[in-house]
Amino acid sequence: MHDAETPAGTTGAPAAPGPLDTAELRRLDAHWRAANYLAVGQIYLMANPLLEAPLRPEHIKPRLLGHWGTSPGLNLVHTHLNRVIKARDLDALCIWGPGHGGPAVVANSWLDGTYSETYPDVSRDAAGMARLFRQFSFPGGIPSHVAPETPGSIHEGGELGYSLTHAYGAAFDNPELLVACVVGDGEAETGPLAASWHATKFLDPVHDGAVLPLLHLNGYKIANPTVLARIPQDELDALLRGYGHDPIHVTGDDPATVHQELAAAMDHALDRIAAIQHRARNEGVTERPRWPMIVLRTPKGWTGPHEVDGQPVEGTWRSHQVPLPGVRDDAGHLRQLEEWLRSYRPDELFDAEGRPRPEVLACVPEGSRRLGASPHANGGLLVRDLPLPPLERYAVEFDKRGTVLHEPTRVLGGLLQAVMDATAERRDFRVVGPDETASNRLEALYDATGKAWQAQTLDTDEHLAHDGRVMEVLSEHLCQGWLEGYLLTGRHGLFSSYEAFAHIVDSMVNQHIKWLRTARRIPWRRPLASLNYLLTSHVWRQDHNGFSHQDPGFVDHILNKSPEVVRVYLPPDANTLLSVADHALRSRDYVNVIVAGKQPGFDWLTLDEARTHCARGAGAWQWAGTEDGSRDPDVVLACAGDVPTQETLAAAALLRRHLPELAVRVVNVVDMARLLPSGEHPHGMPDPEYDALFTRDKPVIFAYHGYPWLIHRLCYRRAGHRNLHVRGYKEEGTTTTPFDMVVRNDLDRFRLVMDVVDRVPGLGVRAVALRQEMADARTRHHAWIREHGTDLPEVADWTWAG
Numbered sequence: 001m002h003d004a005e006t007p008a009g010t011t012g013a014p015a016a017p018g019p020l021d022t023a024e025l026r027r028l029d030a031h032w033r034a035a036n037y038l039a040v041g042q043i044y045l046m047a048n049p050l051l052e053a054p055l056r057p058e059h060i061k062p063r064l065l066g067h068w069g070t071s072p073g074l075n076l077v078h079t080h081l082n083r084v085i086k087a088r089d090l091d092a093l094c095i096w097g098p099g100h101g102g103p104a105v106v107a108n109s110w111l112d113g114t115y116s117e118t119y120p121d122v123s124r125d126a127a128g129m130a131r132l133f134r135q136f137s138f139p140g141g142i143p144s145h146v147a148p149e150t151p152g153s154i155h156e157g158g159e160l161g162y163s164l165t166h167a168y169g170a171a172f173d174n175p176e177l178l179v180a181c182v183v184g185d186g187e188a189e190t191g192p193l194a195a196s197w198h199a200t201k202f203l204d205p206v207h208d209g210a211v212l213p214l215l216h217l218n219g220y221k222i223a224n225p226t227v228l229a230r231i232p233q234d235e236l237d238a239l240l241r242g243y244g245h246d247p248i249h250v251t252g253d254d255p256a257t258v259h260q261e262l263a264a265a266m267d268h269a270l271d272r273i274a275a276i277q278h279r280a281r282n283e284g285v286t287e288r289p290r291w292p293m294i295v296l297r298t299p300k301g302w303t304g305p306h307e308v309d310g311q312p313v314e315g316t317w318r319s320h321q322v323p324l325p326g327v328r329d330d331a332g333h334l335r336q337l338e339e340w341l342r343s344y345r346p347d348e349l350f351d352a353e354g355r356p357r358p359e360v361l362a363c364v365p366e367g368s369r370r371l372g373a374s375p376h377a378n379g380g381l382l383v384r385d386l387p388l389p390p391l392e393r394y395a396v397e398f399d400k401r402g403t404v405l406h407e408p409t410r411v412l413g414g415l416l417q418a419v420m421d422a423t424a425e426r427r428d429f430r431v432v433g434p435d436e437t438a439s440n441r442l443e444a445l446y447d448a449t450g451k452a453w454q455a456q457t458l459d460t461d462e463h464l465a466h467d468g469r470v471m472e473v474l475s476e477h478l479c480q481g482w483l484e485g486y487l488l489t490g491r492h493g494l495f496s497s498y499e500a501f502a503h504i505v506d507s508m509v510n511q512h513i514k515w516l517r518t519a520r521r522i523p524w525r526r527p528l529a530s531l532n533y534l535l536t537s538h539v540w541r542q543d544h545n546g547f548s549h550q551d552p553g554f555v556d557h558i559l560n561k562s563p564e565v566v567r568v569y570l571p572p573d574a575n576t577l578l579s580v581a582d583h584a585l586r587s588r589d590y591v592n593v594i595v596a597g598k599q600p601g602f603d604w605l606t607l608d609e610a611r612t613h614c615a616r617g618a619g620a621w622q623w624a625g626t627e628d629g630s631r632d633p634d635v636v637l638a639c640a641g642d643v644p645t646q647e648t649l650a651a652a653a654l655l656r657r658h659l660p661e662l663a664v665r666v667v668n669v670v671d672m673a674r675l676l677p678s679g680e681h682p683h684g685m686p687d688p689e690y691d692a693l694f695t696r697d698k699p700v701i702f703a704y705h706g707y708p709w710l711i712h713r714l715c716y717r718r719a720g721h722r723n724l725h726v727r728g729y730k731e732e733g734t735t736t737t738p739f740d741m742v743v744r745n746d747l748d749r750f751r752l753v754m755d756v757v758d759r760v761p762g763l764g765v766r767a768v769a770l771r772q773e774m775a776d777a778r779t780r781h782h783a784w785i786r787e788h789g790t791d792l793p794e795v796a797d798w799t800w801a802g
Contacts, residue, residue, distance in 0.1 A: 018260025019267055027362040028079055028259055030349060031111065034360045035075035036303055037344040038107035041129070042136035043068060043322060044337060049129040050346060050354055055338040057328045064327070065137035066144045067100035069320040070184060072302040073216045074104035076262065077182055078371065079363065082112070084266050086365040091176050093376045093489070095155045097163025097193075098184030098216065100145040103136065105153065111356055112364045114151045114372030118524055126354025148519040152372035154379070154488040156511045161190030162481050167211045168199040169485020170376060173427040173469075177209035177376060178273070185217045185226035192477035192508070197243035199478065200291050201455040205280035207427060207467050210273045213245070213293040218300035220317035229297070236295070246272070246290045251297040253315075258298060265294050286466060288454040303343070305336055375490075380526020382490030386429060386585055387422040389415070395607035396574045401623070402649065402800020405600035408642070409536050411574040412581055412596070413444035416494070419585070420448035420469060423492075430486055432471040432479040433496040440496050440536045441598045445470050476504040483531065484512055492529040492585065499535040499595060500542065500551040509591060510561065516589050517562040527588035534581075536598045539705070539729050540643035543738050550733035550741075552706035558593050559672065559710065563681040568593045568672040570705055572645040573603050575610035576670055583614065595705060597642045599738075602800065604645070617671030617683060620693060624652050624666035633665035635760050636694055637752065640669040641705025644728075647742055648703045649800060650749035655756060658770050662760070667693060675714040687719070696720045699759040703747055704728040725755055739791040743781055750774040750781075 020028065041049055043066035048059040074096060085092050096105050109115040110132055116124045122131045135141030142149045145157030155166050167181035187193055203211065217229040228236055233249070240247045248269060250261040269292040279285040301319020306312070313323045324333045324340075349360050368375055375381045394414045398404040416431060423429040431437065431445060438446075450465025451472055457464050471482060476497065483493045512531060519525040535554060542549040558566050567590050571577040577596045584592040604621075605613060613619055620627075627633050639648035645668055652666050669675065676684035685693070694700050696719045704711050708728035715721050732744040742748040757763050757771040764771070777792075784792050 019263050020260055025256065025259055027359050028083060028263075029255060030357075030360045031082065031363050032075055032079045032255075033344040034111060034349040034356060035078065035104060035107045036072055037341060037346055037349060038110060038129070038132070039071040039075060039103035040068065040304075040341055041133045042066065042103045042106065044327060045133045046138070047130065047134075049133050050126055050350060051338065051341060055334055055341075057334065060328045060334070061134075061138065062328070063137075064322045064325060066103055067321050068103070068304055068323055069218065069220070069300045070098040070101050070216070071104040072304070073218055073296065073298050074098065074101045074182060075108065076258070076298065077180070077214055077216070077296070078104065078108040080259075080262050080266055081180055081371060082363045082365060083263065084270055085369055085371070086363060088270065089369065090178050091369070091374075091376075092178040092180060092371065093154070093170055093374050094152070094180040094182070094371050095163045095167045095170070096146045096153070096157060097155070097160070097182050097187050099157055099160050099187070101157055102143060102145045102147065102150065105146050105150055106132070106136065106142070109151045109372035111361065112370040112372050114370055117373075118151045124355055126350075129350075129354050148515055148522055148525060152370075152374060152377045154377050154485070156515050159507060159511050160184065160187040161192035161477070162484075162508060162511070163187065164193055164196035164211070164213060165199065165478050165481025166485035166488070167213070168196070168203060169482040170489045171203065171209035171211050172430065172482065172486055173207060173491065174209040174376070174489065175207055178212060178270075179209060180212045180214060183213055183215045185215065185219070185228050186221035188215060188228050189226065192475075192481065195475040195478050196481065197240070197245070198473070199482070200244040201288065202452045202471060202473070203291070203454065204452065204466050205277050205289060210277065211291070212269055212273065215293065215295045217295060217297045218302075219315070220300050220320065222320050223317050225317075240293065240295070241290075244288070244290055245293045247293055247295050249295045249297070253299050253302065262294075262296065268292070269294060305340055308333070308336065377489075378524070378526055379488050379490030380528050380588075383492070383526075383529055384426070384428065386419060386492050386529075388582060388585060389418045389422070391415070391578050391582055391607060393418070394578055396603050397606075398603045400800075401604050402602045404603050406574045406603055407441050407598055407600050408571070408574040408577045408596045409534070409598040410441035410444070412534070412577050413442040415578060415581060416442060417444040417448045420445055424448070427469065428491040430469045430471060430483070430491070430493045431496060432483050432493060434476050434479055434498075434501070435472050435474045436496060436498060436537070437470055437472055439598075440498075440534070442496060476501060477508065480505040480508045484508070487529050487531055490528070494532045494534060494585070496534045496536065498549065499538040499554065500549050502533065502535055502554040503551065503557070506554070506557050509558070513561045513565050513591055516565045516591065520564065520589055530584060530587040530590040530592050532584045533591070533593045535593060535595045538595060538597060539733075540641075540741055541597055541599045541738060542733075543736050543741050546735035547733040550729070552595070552729050555593060555595065555672065555706050556710050558591065559714070561591075563673070563676070565589065566591050566593075566673075567683070568595075569670055570595050570641045570672065571614070571670055572639070572642050572668055573601060573605060573610075575603065575605050575607045576614055578607070579610045579614040580670065595641065601642050602646060604649075613668070614670055617674035618667060618669040618685070618693065621666045621668055624649055626652075626656055626660070626662065626664045628663070631663060632695060633663045633698055635662065635756050636665045636667055636698055636700040637756075638667040638669065638694065638700055638702040639704070640672065640702075643742065644703035644705055644747060647747055647749045647752060650798060651752035651756070653801060654749060654753050654774075659763075659767060662756075662763075672714070675711065677717055690718055691720065694718070694720055698723060699756070700724045701752055701755045701759065702726045703752060725759060727752065727755070737785050737789070737791045739781065739795045740785055743778060748778070750777045
């Protein structure tokens with residue numbers, strides 16, 4: 001902490017050598033001091049914001065929450081970004097990676113005026129400052145991290161590791177945008193961030209913007225030193241250069257020196273970026289550049305208390321959160337806090353009405369150039385509808401249901417190719433995935449664009465292109481972060497993945513869902529294009545890759561989340577996949593999960609039928625059952641997912657042949673949220689509608705794509721839940737035949753028929769022979785596959801004969 005009689009910055013001290021003259025150095029330091037003062041005030045104060053009276057315990061918040069340690073470094077970066085944005089008239093965005101850096105980013109937004117423009121009650125004066133301070137980490141206020149409520153933010157600061165991949169996502173197809181990204185040294189230890197350094201191999205200097213990483217090494221996490229701050233500089237340099245960066249180092253604890261060095265570093269980095277882009281755009285240079293970055297070493301909790309209760313604080317882990325925890329009850333702590341606040345000399349920074357003085361604001365850009373006002377940080381202002389073609393061009397046709405096979409995702413690939421073609425000029429649509437675009441049958445995209453790639457190419461490579469808009473990297477974290485950054489800045493996209501490995505981004509999508517849920521409730525946040533997942537190569541057709549690739553649980557994770565945001569679709573065939581994808585790509589502010597197979601599957605519905613069925617979300621397939629309308633069904637066969645639908649229809653055909661007197665209703669569910677009550681989800685069915693479809697008292701045999709308990713969880717409040725019997729995946733998997741996968745998990749047609757016999761009252765005695773026949777078929781299956789290595793002919797050659 002600066003002594004009250006000692007200047008907190010450079011006033012009264014000679015200017016250190018560098019690009020800043022004395023006046024500019026003084027102005028930048030004033031802005032930095034003001035931001036630091038506001039950050040400290042947010043953590044501690046609920047009254048007396050300008051220290052017009054000596055601090056008293058009642059001026060202090062009863063619960064001290066927030067993080068000081070990272071704030072002075074973030075304030076320093078913000079101050080210097082203001083300088084270069086204004087001087088160079090840059091279109092810029094900043095991603096603030098360090099956790100819980102909210103005090104700094106909010107402080108700077110208030111200083112540049114965007115906070116008061118967004119929230120007029122938090123005016124840029126003493127009264128507004130008081131509200132600014134009180135609301136921080138206070139009931140009814142704002143979070144302690146950078147959040148949707150913070151103007152200028154697109155990045156949730158609650159979980160670490162995603163800042164740099166978000167930054168690159170924002171830069172893709174934004175050729176005039178500079179995305180600065182502050183990476184905390186604790187955050188730099190995470191797996192997603194470690195992979196993110198490779199994003200330089202995918203950034204096109206012609207069509208994309210630039211990312212300027214600023215690795216902030218303040219030395220500590222919450223209680224431990226950080227790895228990158230403790231390795232020798234030459235080792236750190238070798239690491240960063242190996243990633244393809246050209247690091248520029250700024251180190252120190254003297255404000256005047258650090259201001260000069262950081263200003264010089266930013267000027268050098270931006271000159272390098274401009275030169276790289278000029279050579280690529282004007283001279284045709286195609287070699288991958290070595291992009292600049294800045295390594296900033298300053299003390300953790302810089303300008304805060306040096307010691308508290310005899311323990312060192314500034315420059316240690318003890319400054320991470322609240323350096324003076326006992327301010328309300330400890331007179332010594334209260335005195336230290338007042339000295340700390342006054343060391344910034346607030347009377348030089350704010351006038352008598354609490355407004356920032358002109359010198360403080362001299363470096364701040366104007367209008368939308370302010371970081372808090374960038375339209376890229378409120379991407380809904382920029383998003384345009386996708387030019388989606390008529391689905392009739394891609395729909396599959398057939399004369400008879402269940403006899404023609406198509407690969408649903410290959411059919412979808414044609415639609416995605418058309419979208420990619422239609423956005424060739426505007427460049428606002430990308431498809432990401434971990435090395436699986438062709439594997440997932442979406443290779444038609446390569447007729448419209450290549451795969452983004454800036455590294456070495458060989459003659460044996462296919463579809464690599466500097467300007468490609470398909471992005472493949474074997475890191476689900478990077479794919480997720482790139483797409484999030486792309487969507488949050490006003491564009492569209494789709495993430496294609498093997499179903500089992502979508503779990504890798506469970507935590508990332510959780511943060512995005514929380515962001516969307518909060519943003520939907522903030523009036524000034526405009527709706528964004530939805531985050532769309534296509535999960536394929538799914539559990540039932542991973543018979544070749546085996547148990548490690550068999551996990552349908554991502555859907556369970558998603559359906560635990562905010563119901564106004566999440567949607568899950570299980571289209572049973574190619575035309576329903578087209579209809580669902582069309583809806584998802586047009587939607588706003590959702591996370592849409594679509595689970596669809598890539599292997600040949602039967603066509604069940606025409607395009608018009610598919611549209612109607614998808615609009616309903618769940619419905620009876622009259623053509624598949626044996627109801628005649630004169631009485632209630634004896635049993636309901638329900639299904640969700642392509643393989644469960646096929647097994648259900650095969651079971652219905654067996655019942656039609658062996659028990660023609662049995663009234664069977666077949667229900668297919670494509671929108672999983674329809675199973676929830678209407679009060680639990682916007683897509684939920686009211687009880688009367690659910691009861692009419694599934695009945696209140698008849699047995700329901702439900703063949704489900706994933707873990708069976710999810711269906712029970714969705715339906716447990718329904719009147720007919722006691723009659724619900726669900727078959728699904730129960731962690732029985734191996735490398736085997738496709739049909740053996742369903743047999744192992746008791747989801748096969750023979751088991752479903754046995755369930756009907758067991759559960760329809762009175763049928764067990766009458767149909768004992770049928771039950772035995774079905775059990776024998778399962779036994780024959782086991783013997784057949786072990787001898788022949790293929791499925792039974794009656795299964796492999798089955799078609800719908802209804």
